[in-house]
Amino acid sequence: MVTSEQLDGLRMMSIDPIDFVTQPKAFALALSMPLLSALFIVCGLFGGYLVGVGVLGIDAGTYLASLERNIDFRNDVLGSIVKSLVFGALVGLIATWRGYTAAPNSAGVSSATTGAVVQASVATLMFDYVITALWGVGL
Amino acid sequence: MPVDMAHGRAPRSEGPPLGQSHVDVVSVRLAFGERRVFDGLSCRFSQAKVSVILGASGVGKSTLLRLIAGLQRPDYGDIWIGEQEITRLPEREMLKVRKRLGMMFQGGALLDSTTVFDNVALPLREHTRMSESEVRERVHAQFEAVGLKRVDDLLPGQLSGGMKKRAALARAMIMDPEILLIDEPFSGLDPLAVRLIEALLVEVNHTKGLTMVLTNHHIGSTMRMADEVVFLVDGAAISGTVKEISQSSDPRIRRFLAAAGSGPALEEAS
Numbered sequence: 001m002v003t004s005e006q007l008d009g010l011r012m013m014s015i016d017p018i019d020f021v022t023q024p025k026a027f028a029l030a031l032s033m034p035l036l037s038a039l040f041i042v043c044g045l046f047g048g049y050l051v052g053v054g055v056l057g058i059d060a061g062t063y064l065a066s067l068e069r070n071i072d073f074r075n076d077v078l079g080s081i082v083k084s085l086v087f088g089a090l091v092g093l094i095a096t097w098r099g100y101t102a103a104p105n106s107a108g109v110s111s112a113t114t115g116a117v118v119q120a121s122v123a124t125l126m127f128d129y130v131i132t133a134l135w136g137v138g139l
Numbered sequence: 140m141p142v143d144m145a146h147g148r149a150p151r152s153e154g155p156p157l158g159q160s161h162v163d164v165v166s167v168r169l170a171f172g173e174r175r176v177f178d179g180l181s182c183r184f185s186q187a188k189v190s191v192i193l194g195a196s197g198v199g200k201s202t203l204l205r206l207i208a209g210l211q212r213p214d215y216g217d218i219w220i221g222e223q224e225i226t227r228l229p230e231r232e233m234l235k236v237r238k239r240l241g242m243m244f245q246g247g248a249l250l251d252s253t254t255v256f257d258n259v260a261l262p263l264r265e266h267t268r269m270s271e272s273e274v275r276e277r278v279h280a281q282f283e284a285v286g287l288k289r290v291d292d293l294l295p296g297q298l299s300g301g302m303k304k305r306a307a308l309a310r311a312m313i314m315d316p317e318i319l320l321i322d323e324p325f326s327g328l329d330p331l332a333v334r335l336i337e338a339l340l341v342e343v344n345h346t347k348g349l350t351m352v353l354t355n356h357h358i359g360s361t362m363r364m365a366d367e368v369v370f371l372v373d374g375a376a377i378s379g380t381v382k383e384i385s386q387s388s389d390p391r392i393r394r395f396l397a398a399a400g401s402g403p404a405l406e407e408a409s
Contacts, residue, residue, distance in 0.1 A: 005244045011210060012237055013310070015262075
């Protein structure tokens with residue numbers, strides 16, 4: 001959008017691109033990340049069921065009872081939701097910020113894309129560590 | 140013109156209103172890194188006239204338009220839109236000023252993920268309380284004014300170059316701006332499309348009385364429609380009517396016009 005002057009086009013229509021483009025995208029990502037996280041957790045559990053019950057021959061009731069016994073709501077469910085919310089917000093903000101400030105040429109776009117991936121990955125790892133550490137001390 | 144270096148701003152000794160002037164650029168300096176684009180550029184654009192910014196590639200024609208639109212801030216100097224100085228306005232304030240401006244970008248700058256209709260309707264939906272039927276009526280009237288038909292559901296990527304320019308013009312004019320900034324309206328168009336867009340712009344200027352500022356390097360074409368010419372060279376501006384510019388003894392202008400093969404033809408064209 002920067003290279004094709006679409007953001008400048010919005011400014012010339014007296015529309016703030018941050019309100020119109022950046023914020024909704026970052027907000028959407030922050031919201032969709034917990035949903036995606038939940039979806040993949042369910043896929044993981046179902047995959048475990050297929051392998052355990054279907055391939056290894058474990059009793060289905062035993063598998064589900066074991067699942068229920070070993071999943072802790074606070075640490076596993078709530079923790080994953082909080083983390084995915086934070087990661088989604090981080091990735092959304094970093095990606096839109098890098099896109100918004102990209103140089104208006106193809107080199108600028110590729111640099112912004114690479115930068116966004118690297119910065120989002122590093123930020124995710126760092127925040128994962130911080131949240132896990134704080135979660136561990138009961139925050 | 141005296142320059143108040145201590146306060147980083149150029150005094151506008153003439154002060155608004157400057158005759159029929161609508162846009163005033165006063166002692167503007169701008170550099171991108173080591174490259175100095177403008178070094179004390181001063182020029183003015185008259186109300187309800189068609190002004191053409193001429194100059195070689197890379198001389199800063201589009202940058203001057205972006206300065207007037209507030210999309211680019213100068214390092215030094217003032218830019219007046221009517222009675223308002225805009226160079227030090229915060230972006231939120233600048234958004235309000237831009238309601239008086241319309242800009243047609245060289246590539247159209249249409250939002251590529253929405254239809255042509257939604258592109259043109261967007262300012263109305265954002266800034267007015269019009270009902271959807273009123274919006275539809277207004278947009279279709281604008282389409283008719285620029286000669287576009289059956290494009291409502293098309294995406295900008297499905298339009299030809301000329302149609303894209305027309306759609307961009309429709310969007311730029313939909314809020315009835317006082318000043319229309321047009322960046323290279325004829326680039327990438329065949330001669331027939333150039334004539335059509337040219338006639339369209341002249342008609343818009345005559346019927347709506349807009350102040351129109353164009354950049355261009357198609358000399359013959361723009362000189363037919365220009366009331367005033369601002370020739371950019373060496374970071375400064377030389378202004379005049381078509382006749383004055385075409386008869387200029389300045390070797391830089393003569394060289395440019397000669398290279399374009401337009402010297403005496405300018406007067407004929409105008």
